[in-house]
Amino acid sequence: MSKRDFLLEIGTEEMPARFITGAALQLREKVEKWLEAERIPFDRIDSYETPRRLALLIHGLAEKQPDKNEEAKGPAKKIALDEAGNWSKAAQGFARSNGVDVEQLYFKEVNGVEYVYARKQEAGKETRTLLPALAEVIVSMNFPKNMRWGAHELKFVRPIRWLVALFGDELVEMEIAGVRTARMTRGHRFLGSQEIQLQAPAEYAAKLADQYVIVSSEERRKLIVEQIRRLEAENGWRIPIDQGLLDEVVHLVEYPTALFGTFEPAFLHIPREVLVTSMREHQRYFPVENESGQLLNHFVTVRNGDARALQNVAKGNEKVLRARLSDARFFYEEDQKLSIDSCLKRLETIVFHEELGTIGDKVRRVRKTADWIAAQLGVTAEAAKQADRIAEIAKFDLVTNMVGEFPELQGVMGEDYARKAGESETVARGVFEHYLPRHTGDHLPESDTGAIVSLADKLDTIAGCFTIGIVPTGSQDPYGLRRMAAGIVSILLDKGWTLPLESMWDAALTAYQEQGVAKRTSEETKKDLRDFFALRLKNVLQEAEVRYDVIDAVLSADWNILPTLVAKAKSLMAAVQTDEFKFTVEQFNRVANLAQKAESDLIDDALFAEDVERALYQAYLSVQQEISGIDEQDRVLAALATLRQPIQAFFDKVMVMAEDQAVRQNRLGLLLRLSRLINGYADFAKLVFA
Numbered sequence: 001m002s003k004r005d006f007l008l009e010i011g012t013e014e015m016p017a018r019f020i021t022g023a024a025l026q027l028r029e030k031v032e033k034w035l036e037a038e039r040i041p042f043d044r045i046d047s048y049e050t051p052r053r054l055a056l057l058i059h060g061l062a063e064k065q066p067d068k069n070e071e072a073k074g075p076a077k078k079i080a081l082d083e084a085g086n087w088s089k090a091a092q093g094f095a096r097s098n099g100v101d102v103e104q105l106y107f108k109e110v111n112g113v114e115y116v117y118a119r120k121q122e123a124g125k126e127t128r129t130l131l132p133a134l135a136e137v138i139v140s141m142n143f144p145k146n147m148r149w150g151a152h153e154l155k156f157v158r159p160i161r162w163l164v165a166l167f168g169d170e171l172v173e174m175e176i177a178g179v180r181t182a183r184m185t186r187g188h189r190f191l192g193s194q195e196i197q198l199q200a201p202a203e204y205a206a207k208l209a210d211q212y213v214i215v216s217s218e219e220r221r222k223l224i225v226e227q228i229r230r231l232e233a234e235n236g237w238r239i240p241i242d243q244g245l246l247d248e249v250v251h252l253v254e255y256p257t258a259l260f261g262t263f264e265p266a267f268l269h270i271p272r273e274v275l276v277t278s279m280r281e282h283q284r285y286f287p288v289e290n291e292s293g294q295l296l297n298h299f300v301t302v303r304n305g306d307a308r309a310l311q312n313v314a315k316g317n318e319k320v321l322r323a324r325l326s327d328a329r330f331f332y333e334e335d336q337k338l339s340i341d342s343c344l345k346r347l348e349t350i351v352f353h354e355e356l357g358t359i360g361d362k363v364r365r366v367r368k369t370a371d372w373i374a375a376q377l378g379v380t381a382e383a384a385k386q387a388d389r390i391a392e393i394a395k396f397d398l399v400t401n402m403v404g405e406f407p408e409l410q411g412v413m414g415e416d417y418a419r420k421a422g423e424s425e426t427v428a429r430g431v432f433e434h435y436l437p438r439h440t441g442d443h444l445p446e447s448d449t450g451a452i453v454s455l456a457d458k459l460d461t462i463a464g465c466f467t468i469g470i471v472p473t474g475s476q477d478p479y480g481l482r483r484m485a486a487g488i489v490s491i492l493l494d495k496g497w498t499l500p501l502e503s504m505w506d507a508a509l510t511a512y513q514e515q516g517v518a519k520r521t522s523e524e525t526k527k528d529l530r531d532f533f534a535l536r537l538k539n540v541l542q543e544a545e546v547r548y549d550v551i552d553a554v555l556s557a558d559w560n561i562l563p564t565l566v567a568k569a570k571s572l573m574a575a576v577q578t579d580e581f582k583f584t585v586e587q588f589n590r591v592a593n594l595a596q597k598a599e600s601d602l603i604d605d606a607l608f609a610e611d612v613e614r615a616l617y618q619a620y621l622s623v624q625q626e627i628s629g630i631d632e633q634d635r636v637l638a639a640l641a642t643l644r645q646p647i648q649a650f651f652d653k654v655m656v657m658a659e660d661q662a663v664r665q666n667r668l669g670l671l672l673r674l675s676r677l678i679n680g681y682a683d684f685a686k687l688v689f690a
Helices: 017-037 089-097 127-139 201-210 217-235 243-250 265-269 272-283 310-335 340-349 359-377 381-393 401-405 412-420 425-433 448-467 481-495 501-515 522-543 548-555 562-575 579-595 611-628 633-641 644-653 661-679
Strands: 003-012 044-050 053-062 068-076 106-110 113-122 160-167 179-182 256-262 286-289 295-304 351-353
Touching: 003 127, 003 201, 017 044, 017 053, 017 127, 017 217, 017 243, 044 217, 053 201, 068 089, 089 113, 127 160, 217 243, 217 256, 217 295, 256 310, 265 295, 272 286, 272 295, 272 310, 272 412, 295 310, 310 401, 340 359, 340 381, 351 359, 359 381, 359 448, 359 501, 381 425, 381 448, 401 412, 412 425, 425 448, 448 481, 448 501, 448 522, 481 522, 481 562, 501 522, 522 548, 522 562, 548 562, 562 633, 579 633, 579 644, 579 661, 611 633, 611 644, 611 661
Parallel strands: 160 179
Antiparallel strands: 003 053, 003 160, 044 053, 068 113, 106 113, 256 295, 286 295
């Protein structure tokens, strides 16, 4: 089959860097699906993207669709033929719908029944006649934010300024928003030619590189990293590369050149986080450190251009950064004039949520919940006092100038200002730690006091949202509740704290009920909380590579205490690998199945007619007593497994459903108690064995 390369390029005004990766992926996926739907084979697709273009180079695109040769099944023979043996109306309709003459129909036997069949043959269409339909694929794209321009109805990420569509050396005609395809692409806005003639798709990357456009984002990324590492080596620096910032810079430039600049050493008296955040968020600069990791008065930036006149570029960037850092220093110095008490008073005027009150209300709720958690953990009186102080002042930095300018510095500035205000090191550090973890993979609170307040703060937000009916659905989670719940789970597991989840929910919900803002009953809210946290726990166990059936088994039992839940899952994972355990589970499931017929769990020793009944009852009592004080879930499971033999002996010798009603219910009551004991560990019926 003959093949050609195909180039598709959408030229736009500069796109926001944060949209480009998703837009390029979306274009590729949509075109791949379209090619699959149109049955057009291809070898591979290279995706290219810069701030001003999205492009695909499809290698080895077939020049036509494969011919169709399909067999269609119709009605049974007895329906396809009438009494005289002629084709019935049903057969004639079947032939018409498949584009064949009735004389071309034939019969085949399937499972002893003959059916009428038709062979459909359709010549494949030429690819060049189908490619113009890609215009519809392009206009179907969607973006986080769209634009309309001129009198056009089309909404796109940015106005489209040129289009290229080449199938081999042939131009594919299409038009979008008044822009027609041509052989003309554009180079770098300032350094390159604005008219680059393309004769074939294979020329694309090389011709644009000659005009200062590196179309491959991966190649631009590699160049940026190499240039930064070269600056490191030449100057004896360390330049930490934030991957999020690197991703953004890659999509801000078409021809990257790294350079460095300098700022006044006096600015280094500002906290490191302030300097780094100001450089990163406002200017997209990389900070520079010495070998010991101390911040230096240099920065690295990446220009969208070549190496000419870099000194002038550096000076311009230095001037802009100087103004930014001067603002940051002013904010920082002004914040020093604020007292913590004055900041706390201002929290009373800041709305946390219109239905849940102010930040001041939240602080009071968090203090109550933190006090409850500290009491449950049995921490010292000093630690409880420190946790209360952390909860009291944890949000004071929200009203500072610095956090107003850089919201991502909340907690960071709080720690610094609290320390300067004379708070203890534990309290100051706790102000920062109570926000942890802020995202997946983030650090967890190291101190117990910071962890206590972190739990209380996250519980308060989740409980508050749930109690007024704000429950995340689908991909919607504007308040980051999933992230907070995952943080609660991570902290409890990291600390090994055996705080019951339901009791924690009760503590947080009680604070809202006392405030009088709860709109739903506690039980309604807790039902949603159970479902919500169950999904978070499932994710945790999946990340730990626990089998799906083991996850279902442990989550079907009591999972109120998280360290116990994880320990159960690990114990079961080890047990299910053995053949011996399979037979144990079979006996457990026999118990569970019959226990459903029990009317009560009352047991009368005098009604035991067989020794195996008494033996099973004694085994039950023994195991129940043994596991009541055991935390090690391996030992609990091992103790439960000892019930296998007395259970098997019981079923071998005893007819559970005896004619005597009292004896029957006594035996079922025993099985019900056994079932509750066993299934308190896990629902063993969920386990799957080969």
